[in-house]
Amino acid sequence: MLYPTTSQTVGPYLHIGLSGLNCADLTTGRSDLGAPAIVIEGRVTDGQGNPVPDGMIEIWQADARGVYQHPDDPSYSATDAARSSFTGFGRVPTEPDGTFRFTTIKPGRVAGPGGTLQAPHLVVSLFMRGLLKHLSTRMYFPDEAQANEQDWILHRVPAARRATLVAQQSDSGVLRWNVALQGAGETVFFDI
């Protein structure tokens, strides 16, 4: 057996190599999304509440039917592979004020452990100077209270901390989801 290569930080100059794959709008050029576009905005802050201006966020999600564009999803079919559909991947750098913004769709529900259905969610990775290993978390949706209540993964999170994983609906219709790396209101991060 081989040992996995040790993770190292992206450092402060990650944009040089990683900007080419930036994708803030997952709906661009797609007509068969099956759901309306939504906007997710947030801000990443450190243990003193300072914005993180030099980070990067990646999201991965299913399409509106709850199907991942990936051959290991049993619901994924050759038809999906043939048509150029929703990829489910987004990547943006954080702005100088620590903010980020994605335009996407709400994913459908996908299978979870033990024959359950997971609530709609995005899986999220954070990369930045000062993270020797990227952080993994999830974002859930505020209008899915019942599904969130039954979500297998959310149930592993102490109830008092679950809210850190659920976006908030703002008056403007934008979903707000902030990430606190450390301290008060610290976002839940997962060891997957």
Place this chain on the structure above:
Amino acid sequence: MSQLAQYRRPFWDTQPGYRFDPYGSTQLRSPNEPLIIVPQTLSEITGPAFGGAYVKQGDNDLTCIANADAIGERIIVSGRVLDENGRPVPDALIEIWQANAAGRYLHKRDQHDAPLDPNFSGEGRTVTDADGRYQFKTIKPGAYPWGNHYNGWRPQHIHFSLFGRAYATRLVTQMYFPGDPLLEFDPIFQCVPDVKARNRLIATLDWETTVPEYALGYRFDIVLRGRNATPME
């Protein structure tokens, strides 16, 4: 639903933790709470598949821009991407970035007083072939100072970012060079206690890919998480 084959959790001392005081930037950016351990679901065992569509011919050659040569020692960096079970990982997207030969990044936040090279941008990408092989042609990066501690200098290194088959196999790492005297003083390189784990981040001189009269070769194999078992059909 069929049982999902999980990706193995990395052997405990091969991966760094989050808070590591000698690397100052970890102090305010590391979670205080322990991570919550969860099984991998469909969301984690799938992941973006880029294949070759995103990579153009020549994206793995960093040594020239518009046929003008970059300054510095030309090198060839190659290797294989494997999983923990020793199987090649094909179609893995690799993105790299690095400083130029003088130790300067083409980045607005890099204020190091070393010259930029108009013929070197320091970014490259490629996709592994069916055997998990990849190759880059680049310039050996220079060492450079950083503000982490008094008289701190980063050893020469190249940043690597990889997507394997799944969200769970995502990896960002750095490749170092053999014999670099700065390695023993670098808190980023020293972030794991297992000396064998960190030494695997050091490329080896590779005569097989060295091109006589042209460029030295360095070999850097990368291992991503492997699956515990095959899925039930």
